[in-house]
Amino acid sequence: MFQHFDPKTFLIGLIVIILSIALHEFGHAFSADRLGDDTPRRQGRVTLWPDKHFEPVGFLMIVFTMLAGFGLGWGKPVQVNDRNFRHPNRDMIIVTICGPLMNLLLAVIAGLIMRYVPLAGYSYLFARDFLFINLALMFFNLIPIPPLDGSKVLYGLLPYDLAVRYERFMGQFGLILLLLILFTNVIGQIIGPATFRTAYLLAGNGLFG
Numbered sequence: 001m002f003q004h005f006d007p008k009t010f011l012i013g014l015i016v017i018i019l020s021i022a023l024h025e026f027g028h029a030f031s032a033d034r035l036g037d038d039t040p041r042r043q044g045r046v047t048l049w050p051d052k053h054f055e056p057v058g059f060l061m062i063v064f065t066m067l068a069g070f071g072l073g074w075g076k077p078v079q080v081n082d083r084n085f086r087h088p089n090r091d092m093i094i095v096t097i098c099g100p101l102m103n104l105l106l107a108v109i110a111g112l113i114m115r116y117v118p119l120a121g122y123s124y125l126f127a128r129d130f131l132f133i134n135l136a137l138m139f140f141n142l143i144p145i146p147p148l149d150g151s152k153v154l155y156g157l158l159p160y161d162l163a164v165r166y167e168r169f170m171g172q173f174g175l176i177l178l179l180l181i182l183f184t185n186v187i188g189q190i191i192g193p194a195t196f197r198t199a200y201l202l203a204g205n206g207l208f209g
Helices: 007-034 056-067 088-116 121-141 149-157 160-182 186-208
Strands: none
Touching: 007 056, 007 088, 007 121, 088 121, 088 149, 088 186, 121 186, 149 160, 160 186
């Protein structure tokens, strides 16, 4: 686990994951606030400061899984009251999708920097981690299994009868499905190719330093 451990590389990855998760949650909070729900603002979540999106267990999970060679964890979920929206179903979909969209925006910025700015050393590692981690977070969160964002988007798009069946099915089997994709190679087969291809599309040859 600790073979060839580089504290600086580990620290860069840790900082990038913390920032990426915090900005993901900010995307939810900011969009909910703009659409009329003041719940995130009252709870101090419409902010870029990572400590406001901090979740202790999720943070420890990030640290331990990074030591194991990959990064997996979560931030503090943003609470939203859809009764404050003018169009509850539509606005809830928008709020939900704004988390992954924030990760996409960060990945685009990192990719364009890598494409057009010569980078080396730790600056390259920082940009590369920002690119890959945000793309992986985006694709992972779009998987339609609770509590991931993709499940809320799919629920909002389905006709009522199908949405009820989907919610009932996921209530019974969602956790099992999530654990299966987390602890098997399924997640790598789903997210890995999409992440690399999108990263290359954004960064071009800058992806290879």
